[in-house]
Amino acid sequence: MIDARELVDTKNSTQAKKIFGDQEVYEQELERIFGRCWLFLAHECMLEKTGDFITTTMAEDPVVVTRHKDGSINAFINSCSHRGNRVCTADSGNSKSFVCNYHGWVFGADGSLVDVPLAETCYHGDIDKSKLGLPKIRVESYRGFVFGCFDDDAPSLEEYLGDWGWYLDTFMVGAGEGMELIGPPMKSTLKCNWKVPAENFVGDAYHVGWTHAAALEVLGGELGMLAGNTAEIPYAQLGIQVTTRHGHGCGIIRQAASSIHVKRENYDKFNQETIPKVAEKLGEARAGLFDGHWNCTTFPSCSFLYGTNIFKVWHPRGPNEIEVWSYVLVHKGMDDATKKEVVKQAARSFGTAGTLESDDGDNMVNATSINQGTQARKNRMSSTMAHDYEGPHPEFPGIVGASFIGETSYRGFYRFYQEIMNAESWQAIHARDDEWDDMFENKDFWKNKIAGNK
Numbered sequence: 001m002i003d004a005r006e007l008v009d010t011k012n013s014t015q016a017k018k019i020f021g022d023q024e025v026y027e028q029e030l031e032r033i034f035g036r037c038w039l040f041l042a043h044e045c046m047l048e049k050t051g052d053f054i055t056t057t058m059a060e061d062p063v064v065v066t067r068h069k070d071g072s073i074n075a076f077i078n079s080c081s082h083r084g085n086r087v088c089t090a091d092s093g094n095s096k097s098f099v100c101n102y103h104g105w106v107f108g109a110d111g112s113l114v115d116v117p118l119a120e121t122c123y124h125g126d127i128d129k130s131k132l133g134l135p136k137i138r139v140e141s142y143r144g145f146v147f148g149c150f151d152d153d154a155p156s157l158e159e160y161l162g163d164w165g166w167y168l169d170t171f172m173v174g175a176g177e178g179m180e181l182i183g184p185p186m187k188s189t190l191k192c193n194w195k196v197p198a199e200n201f202v203g204d205a206y207h208v209g210w211t212h213a214a215a216l217e218v219l220g221g222e223l224g225m226l227a228g229n230t231a232e233i234p235y236a237q238l239g240i241q242v243t244t245r246h247g248h249g250c251g252i253i254r255q256a257a258s259s260i261h262v263k264r265e266n267y268d269k270f271n272q273e274t275i276p277k278v279a280e281k282l283g284e285a286r287a288g289l290f291d292g293h294w295n296c297t298t299f300p301s302c303s304f305l306y307g308t309n310i311f312k313v314w315h316p317r318g319p320n321e322i323e324v325w326s327y328v329l330v331h332k333g334m335d336d337a338t339k340k341e342v343v344k345q346a347a348r349s350f351g352t353a354g355t356l357e358s359d360d361g362d363n364m365v366n367a368t369s370i371n372q373g374t375q376a377r378k379n380r381m382s383s384t385m386a387h388d389y390e391g392p393h394p395e396f397p398g399i400v401g402a403s404f405i406g407e408t409s410y411r412g413f414y415r416f417y418q419e420i421m422n423a424e425s426w427q428a429i430h431a432r433d434d435e436w437d438d439m440f441e442n443k444d445f446w447k448n449k450i451a452g453n454k
C-alpha cells in the first residue's frame with residue numbers, strides 16, 4: 001500500500017508527478033476511491049418507464065442500471081454469476097430480463113436469477129437461484145441524478161455531496177423544474193490519466209486564457225479579454241473558486257454563461273427570466289451565480305460546465321487512458337428551441353469534436369505522458385496559486401478562493417484524494433469531518449477582506 005502523503009503534500013501543495021501514470025497508484029485508486037465513492041450512473045430521465053435500462057461502467061466494472069416495476073432504480077455488476085460473461089450488451093433499451101449470451105441464464109430487471117437452462121436435467125435440480133443474482137450496487141439519486149456506490153459504509157449520497165449540494169441546487173432546484181441530461185453520450189478515448197481532466201474541471205480557469213486563446217479571440221465573447229493572459233482582469237470581482245468536503249468543487253465566472261459561445265438568444269433570455277425565480281427560492285447569493293459560467297467536478301470523476309452545459313464522466317481505463325462520456329445538461333422547463341440551442345453550442349464547444357475540447361485534449365495527453373519520464377516522475381507538481389487568498393466565506397459554504405482564477409479547488413481535490421487513499425474506512429474519514437477546514441490556513445481571509453472593504 002502506498003502512503004498517499006508521499007503522493008500529495010498538503011502543506012506545500014505539491015503532488016508527485018508519478019501520480020498520473022503509476023500502476024500501483026492506480027490500483028489503489030480503484031479500490032479506495034472508485035470502490036468507495038459515489039459514482040455517476042445516469043439521469044432518471046433516461047429510465048422513465050418500467051424496464052428501461054442503460055449500461056455504463058463504474059471505473060472499469062461494467063454496470064447495468066434498470067427501472068424496476070416497483071419504480072425503484074437498481075444497478076448491478078454486468079457480469080454473469082455463472083462464468084462471468086456480460087449479461088447485457090446493449091447501451092440502452094427496455095427489457096423485462098437479460099439473457100446471458102454464453103449459456104442462456106436469465107436475470108430479471110431487479111438482478112435476480114430467474115431461469116437456468118436445463119436446471120433439472122443437467123444440474124439435477126441442485127442449483128439455488130436465490131443465491132446467484134447479479135451483485136447489487138447501492139443506488140441513490142440527487143435531484144434526478146443517479147449515482148452508485150460499491151461501499152455499504154459510505155455516507156448517503158446527500159451527505160457525500162454535503163455543501164456541494166448547496167451549489168448544485170442553484171440550477172438543479174433554483175429554476176423550479178429540475179434538469180435533464182440529453183444523451184446518448186458522445187464517447188471518445190483519450191490517452192490521459194483520469195485526474196488530469198478532473199482537476200482541470202474542478203478548478204482550472206488559469207488555462208482558459210492561454211490554452212483557449214485562439215478560440216476566445218475567434219468567439220469574441222466577454223472572456224475574449226482573457227486571451228493570452230496579458231490583460232489586467234477584474235480579479236476579485238469576476239468570480240469565486242470553491243472546494244467543499246470530500247473534494248468536490250468549482251470555479252464560477254459571474255455573468256459569463258454565454259461567454260464562450262456565439263450569441264445564444266434563447267438561453268440568455270431563459271437566464272434573465274429565471275434569475276428572479278432563483279432569488280425568490282434560494283436567495284440573492286445563489287441568484288447571482290445562476291448566469292455564471294461554472295467549471296465543476298463532483299469527486300472523483302464526474303465533471304461539468306454549467307453555462308456551457310456539457311456534462312462529462314471520465315471513465316478510467318488504466319492509469320494512462322480514459323473514456324470520455326459527454327452528455328448535455330438542460331433545464332426541464334426550457335422550450336424545445338432553447339434546448340436545441342444549448343445542445344448545439346455544447347457540442348460545438350465541448351463535444352467530442354468541439355473547438356475547445358481539442359485544445360484541452362492535447363494538454364491532457366501530454367501532462368500524462370511527460371510526467372512519466374524516468375527522471376520527470378521523480379519530481380513534483382505544484383498547486384500553490386493564491387494559497388493565502390482563501391477561507392470560509394460568510395455567504396458561500398466550503399472554502400472559497402478570492403477569484404475564479406486560483407488553485408483552491410485543486411488543493412481541496414487533492415487533500416481529499418490523499419485522505420481517502422490512506423483511510424482504512426469511511427469511519428476514519430468521518431472522524432475528521434469537524435476539522436477538515438482546519439487544513440486551510442488563512443481562516444480569516446474573507447473576514448479581513450470584507451472588513452477592509454467597508
Ligand code: FES
Pocket residue numbers: 080081082083084085100101102103104105
Ligand atoms: S456465463 Fe452467463 S450463462 Fe454462462
Ligand SMILES: [Fe+2]
Pocket residue numbers: 207208211212356360
Ligand atoms: Fe479547457
